[in-house]
Amino acid sequence: MEVIAKILILINSVTNVIGSIVFAPIGIMPGWLSNTIISAVAGVLMLLVFKHTSNQTAIGKVRDGIKANMLAIKLYKDSFSVTITSLAKVFKGAVLLLFYSSKPMLIMIVPVVLLLAQMGLWYQFKPISPGRDALVFITLKDQMSPDFSEVSLEPFSGYEVVTGPVRIYSKKQVFWKIRTVESGKHDLNFKVGQQQFHKELVSGDGFERINPKTPAMKWNDVLFYPADKPFSKDSAVQSIEIEYPRRDSLTCGSDSWIFFFFIISIIAALLFKPFLNVKI
Amino acid sequence: MIARREFLKNSLLGICWFAGNSYGLPGQSKKPGSRPKVIVVGFDGMDPVLAEKMMDAGQLPNLDKLRKAGGYSRLGTSNPPQSPVAWANFINGAGPGTHGIFDFIHRDPAKQCQPFYSAAETEAGDGYLEFDTHKIQLDFWPFNHTPTQTFLRRHGVPFWEYLDRAGIPSAFFDLPANYPPSSSSHGHHCCLSGMGTPDMLGTYGTYQHYSEDGPVRTKDEPGGKRSMLFFENETAPAKLVGPVNDFLIKPEPVTVDFEVHRDIAADASLIEIQDHRVLLKKGQWSDWLKIEFELSMPALMPNNNISGICRFYLQEVAPNFRLYVTPINIDPSKPAVTISEPDSFVTEISSSLGLFYTTGFQEDHKALSNRVFSDSEFAEQAEIVLQERIGLLNYAMDNYEDGLLFFYFSSTDLQSHMFYWDTDEKHPSREPSQTAKYFEHVKDIYRKADSIVGDVIKRYGSEATVMVMSDHGFGNFKRQFNVNTWLRDNGYIQPSNCDSIMSDKIDWSATKAYSLGLNGLYINLKGRERDGVVEKDERERLMEELITKLKQVTDVDGKKVIRDVYRTDKVYSGPYVKNAPDLLVGYYRGYRAAWTSILGDIDDDVLSDNKSLWAADHCIDPHEVPGVLFTNRHVLKDDPALIDIAPTILNEFGLETPGTMTGKNIFKD
Ligand SMILES: [Zn+2]
Numbered sequence: 001m002e003v004i005a006k007i008l009i010l011i012n013s014v015t016n017v018i019g020s021i022v023f024a025p026i027g028i029m030p031g032w033l034s035n036t037i038i039s040a041v042a043g044v045l046m047l048l049v050f051k052h053t054s055n056q057t058a059i060g061k062v063r064d065g066i067k068a069n070m071l072a073i074k075l076y077k078d079s080f081s082v083t084i085t086s087l088a089k090v091f092k093g094a095v096l097l098l099f100y101s102s103k104p105m106l107i108m109i110v111p112v113v114l115l116l117a118q119m120g121l122w123y124q125f126k127p128i129s130p131g132r133d134a135l136v137f138i139t140l141k142d143q144m145s146p147d148f149s150e151v152s153l154e155p156f157s158g159y160e161v162v163t164g165p166v167r168i169y170s171k172k173q174v175f176w177k178i179r180t181v182e183s184g185k186h187d188l189n190f191k192v193g194q195q196q197f198h199k200e201l202v203s204g205d206g207f208e209r210i211n212p213k214t215p216a217m218k219w220n221d222v223l224f225y226p227a228d229k230p231f232s233k234d235s236a237v238q239s240i241e242i243e244y245p246r247r248d249s250l251t252c253g254s255d256s257w258i259f260f261f262f263i264i265s266i267i268a269a270l271l272f273k274p275f276l277n278v279k280i
Numbered sequence: 281m282i283a284r285r286e287f288l289k290n291s292l293l294g295i296c297w298f299a300g301n302s303y304g305l306p307g308q309s310k311k312p313g314s315r316p317k318v319i320v321v322g323f324d325g326m327d328p329v330l331a332e333k334m335m336d337a338g339q340l341p342n343l344d345k346l347r348k349a350g351g352y353s354r355l356g357t358s359n360p361p362q363s364p365v366a367w368a369n370f371i372n373g374a375g376p377g378t379h380g381i382f383d384f385i386h387r388d389p390a391k392q393c394q395p396f397y398s399a400a401e402t403e404a405g406d407g408y409l410e411f412d413t414h415k416i417q418l419d420f421w422p423f424n425h426t427p428t429q430t431f432l433r434r435h436g437v438p439f440w441e442y443l444d445r446a447g448i449p450s451a452f453f454d455l456p457a458n459y460p461p462s463s464s465s466h467g468h469h470c471c472l473s474g475m476g477t478p479d480m481l482g483t484y485g486t487y488q489h490y491s492e493d494g495p496v497r498t499k500d501e502p503g504g505k506r507s508m509l510f511f512e513n514e515t516a517p518a519k520l521v522g523p524v525n526d527f528l529i530k531p532e533p534v535t536v537d538f539e540v541h542r543d544i545a546a547d548a549s550l551i552e553i554q555d556h557r558v559l560l561k562k563g564q565w566s567d568w569l570k571i572e573f574e575l576s577m578p579a580l581m582p583n584n585n586i587s588g589i590c591r592f593y594l595q596e597v598a599p600n601f602r603l604y605v606t607p608i609n610i611d612p613s614k615p616a617v618t619i620s621e622p623d624s625f626v627t628e629i630s631s632s633l634g635l636f637y638t639t640g641f642q643e644d645h646k647a648l649s650n651r652v653f654s655d656s657e658f659a660e661q662a663e664i665v666l667q668e669r670i671g672l673l674n675y676a677m678d679n680y681e682d683g684l685l686f687f688y689f690s691s692t693d694l695q696s697h698m699f700y701w702d703t704d705e706k707h708p709s710r711e712p713s714q715t716a717k718y719f720e721h722v723k724d725i726y727r728k729a730d731s732i733v734g735d736v737i738k739r740y741g742s743e744a745t746v747m748v749m750s751d752h753g754f755g756n757f758k759r760q761f762n763v764n765t766w767l768r769d770n771g772y773i774q775p776s777n778c779d780s781i782m783s784d785k786i787d788w789s790a791t792k793a794y795s796l797g798l799n800g801l802y803i804n805l806k807g808r809e810r811d812g813v814v815e816k817d818e819r820e821r822l823m824e825e826l827i828t829k830l831k832q833v834t835d836v837d838g839k840k841v842i843r844d845v846y847r848t849d850k851v852y853s854g855p856y857v858k859n860a861p862d863l864l865v866g867y868y869r870g871y872r873a874a875w876t877s878i879l880g881d882i883d884d885d886v887l888s889d890n891k892s893l894w895a896a897d898h899c900i901d902p903h904e905v906p907g908v909l910f911t912n913r914h915v916l917k918d919d920p921a922l923i924d925i926a927p928t929i930l931n932e933f934g935l936e937t938p939g940t941m942t943g944k945n946i947f948k949d
Contacts, residue, residue, distance in 0.1 A: 135559055163561050166548040168541040170515040175550055177559050243557065 004219040005230065011114065012226040019118035019226075020209060026122045027207045031252025034207075035123065036264055042115060043265030044272050046108055051278040053104040059097065059279045066093040101280070116258065117226045123257040125210045125244035127202040128180045133162060135243040137175040138190060138197070139216070141236055150193050153178075158186030159201060192236050199228075199240040213241045315448060315682040317744035318932050319736060320925070321673075322370075322686070323729050324363060324456070324475075325693030325898060326750035328354045328908045330702065334726055342734035343748070343910050350914040353946075355907040356921030357752040359851060360799035360864055362899050363475060363693065364399050366751035366907075366922055367456040372436045373926030373941035377854025380435045381457065382861060383797035385878065392788065392810040393781055395796055395879060399476040400459055402430045411578035415529050428526065430460055430617075435856055437940060438462060439926035440684070444469045448933050449683035453676050454669070456688060459640065461621040470625045474688050475640040477619055479607040480523045480573070480588040481533070485641050489652050490518050490540070491602040503646025509540060509601055516540045516601075520553065522573040522588060522608060523616070534573045544598040551592055551603075560594040565664065567591065568635035570611060587611040589635050595657070604652060610638045633675055636668045643694035649893055655714065658698060659721055666691045666725070670732065677739055684929060689732075691725050696754050700896035703756060708895050733910070741912050745932055750907035751922060755869030757897040760890045761833070761841055762874035763795035763865060764882045770829065773882070781880035789813055792822060793862075796880055798873045798899040800861030801826070801845075823847055823862060830865060835887055843868050843901040853942075866901025873899065909946070916949040 164176030180203035215221030246254035454474030538553035620626035774790035788811035923943035
């Protein structure tokens with residue numbers, strides 16, 4: 001599994017560069033509009049990928065077959081035997097279509113997930129408004145020693161520490177509550193023993209690229225939190241997390257932005273299907 | 281279960297609300313903003329004696345300004361002066377005989393003195409289909425099961441119904457004595473129900489308290505639950521008790537597991553519950569948290585998730601970890617049961633204000649009475665409530681265009697019950713310095729009320745009729761009188777060693793009268809009470825005898841205890857007088873019915889000290905505790921009373937006073 005994580009880190013280094021350039025305009029336009037544009041373009045691209053990775057001739061044949069059998073059902077609706085055989089053929093055709101689309105689906109799944117991971121950085125969370133509190137916590141590799149001196153969060157002008165460090169021994173975690181003072185990207189500096197660790201804190205309003213978690217070397221976390229390089233297995237700190245507020249919107253808010261993405265991309269694909277001459 | 285008609289109606293009303301976008305609702309000839317404006321602000325229990333003193337001392341400048349302009353009077357309260365009765369008088373513009381609310385607690389004569397809450401009644405459902413451990417109710421043919429239903433017991437026509445019919449919008453925030461909210465017949469009325477609204481456990485408010493010295497098995501106490509926490513490696517598991525799952529044949533509450541972690545050196549704690557991580561230092565409150573309760577359903581049916589809200593308050597980290605959790609309130613953004621009319625009224629408010637208390641009793645006086653809270657902790661929690669309500673009032677005013685706006689504050693009542701003490705005499709449970717300090721706190725609340733009124737007048741004083749009123753006043757509650765003990769000692773309850781009217785020991789065949797609730801006294805009348813023995817012609821003589829004797833009761837220091845005893849057949853009128861107690865006991869300030877007497881228990885002593893922290897009350901003689909009325913108009917009526925407010929409001933909108941109302945316009949003499 002660590003191999004997968006390492007491959008993902010490599011891929012992320014590329015998608016992060018592309019993502020932060022291509023998606024930068026999200027920050028300056030309404031969320032519903034940016035999500036609509038991205039989803040529509042993605043829908044058309046997926047359609048093109050489908051066209052070139054699927055067996056269009058075979059799909060065309062199956063579609064013609066289905067059409068013919070549907071017609072047969074209509075014409076010979078009084079003949080029981082014709083209806084039954086045609087129905088069976090329609091059903092077989094549907095299964096075949098599913099089979100022919102499995103290859104393009106498999107090819108598309110990885111890039112789509114990578115795309116969603118990049119989009120999630122923008123839509124899943126809101127930056128912390130100045131004056132608001134947020135929870136920050138780190139997970140350590142080893143059981144902490146009972147004295148506090150070795151783990152600290154360095155003070156900085158962009159935020160103040162309201163509570164903490166609060167050590168939770170059973171979870172090997174240390175928590176702080178911080179209050180952001182001014183808008184902008186701030187650096188949280190943690191000191192663990194002699195080592196320093198950093199995490200970006202985004203404060204402000206509107207849309208920002210937010211990575212709530214610097215993960216451990218676990219492939220699923222590396223996939224869903226792509227923006228930061230994960231901690232290595234032997235790092236004293238295994239993860240750093242900031243609890244950003246979830247975004248409340250049907251088109252570009254927490255969780256629902258994904259449904260919006262799929263709906264718009266499907267609509268776009270269906271609209272462009274006749275122009276690009278694709279058989280689905 | 282939602283009946284289809286109910287659902288359709290609610291949806292229609294919801295659409296009305298959305299389309300209206302403010303209290304100016306559509307479908308009227310007049311343009312929003314062009315109708316008269318009336319704003320009523322209710323401060324429950326604001327006492328004229330204290331208010332007048334403070335105005336004289338220049339401490340309530342805004343209210344005093346209204347007084348100086350001729351807009352002040354004491355306001356006659358209801359008999360008895362209990363909030364549910366008083367607010368129902370306000371709602372009907374007439375006395376208890378018209379609405380049938382006579383006390384917090386009523387009795388069922390057919391079940392001989394069995395008590396129940398007077399405001400709302402929950403009727404158990406009938407019939408269901410069994411699926412293994414679950415049951416399901418289907419309210420359509422051929423099953424026709426009746427689901428469990430809660431309905432409002434207040435009778436009569438509420439005054440907003442006349443506004444509604446005339447197309448005049450009205451919006452009520454935290455209206456007492458209106459749960460479940462009565463429906464609007466024409467869609468021009470919105471209401472968020474107040475006092476009487478339950479929490480998710482179906483109670484008037486049940487806090488949950490966790491501590492290392494708590495009971496091993498969760499223990500129920502009046503208004504709360506206590507449990508023990510056991511820390512291992514500074515982490516302790518805990519359970520939050522949620523609503524009862526009525527889909528089970530043997531209904532039981534749904535619980536949510538959570539974990540409490542602490543860091544003694546940091547004097548802080550982390551609470552992990554569902555998706556929430558809450559970091560609290562000692563003395564800190566969490567924000568409102570949404571908790572999902574999953575009600576298991578019969579196999580193959582998806583489980584039912586309902587949402588409640590609560591806040592955590594970390595009292596102590598070590599040596600005795602103590603954590604208080606508010607009653608689980610109905611989530612205003614996704615109410616599990618109807619708490620507003622229309623349903624969308626409260627969700628609209630919540631989409632603008634977020635989460636807030638929705639239970640009827642918000643200040644957790646039970647937590648103070650049970651010493652879960654200290655005085656200062658209670659005051660702090662009550663301040664949270666007040667600030668939330670001020671936010672709600674601002675929302676109400678921002679969205680108000682015209683018609684009627686009603687807003688209610690409970691702070692002046694529930695905090696007074698715990699902190700009001702206006703003499704130098706010794707307080708039952710507080711040191712003199714603390715007594716003075718917290719009475720000063722009550723005065724602070726009055727000062728805050730004054731500045732709220734100042735705000736309303738500043739915004740709407742020139743264009744609206746503003747009325748600020750209370751349902752009753754307040755008095756110290758030093759000594760308690762056990763009516764049932766007195767009745768027993770005087771031979772009206774038999775046998776002479778009887779210790780409760782609820783016990784099997786009582787001999788109903790020789791008992792002539794009993795007391796239930798805070799002021800009510802019932803004759804054990806033949807033909808009415810199940811085991812009644814007093815003949816109709818004896819009743820008259822017996823009532824007069826009881827009145828004479830009760831009015832003679834004196835305390836050990838020679839002070840009179842009872843100012844008057846009222847015959848309801850003389851002071852009430854209306855179709856529901858038949859359900860009322862026969863007599864109402866009106867105490868002097870300083871006295872009240874004994875705690876034990878309310879539910880029928882009989883103590884050794886007739887009179888004893890009130891030892892509770894609840895050391896002020898108003899459930900006494902109505903002439904001892906009138907309310908207040910302030911307005912930016914001249915009060916011309918001589919002796920204005922609660923029942924006069926509704927006719928006054930209707931007249932302000934050009935509507936006639938309905939025949940059912942006995943009140944009169946306060947702006948006419
Ligand atoms: Zn009260």
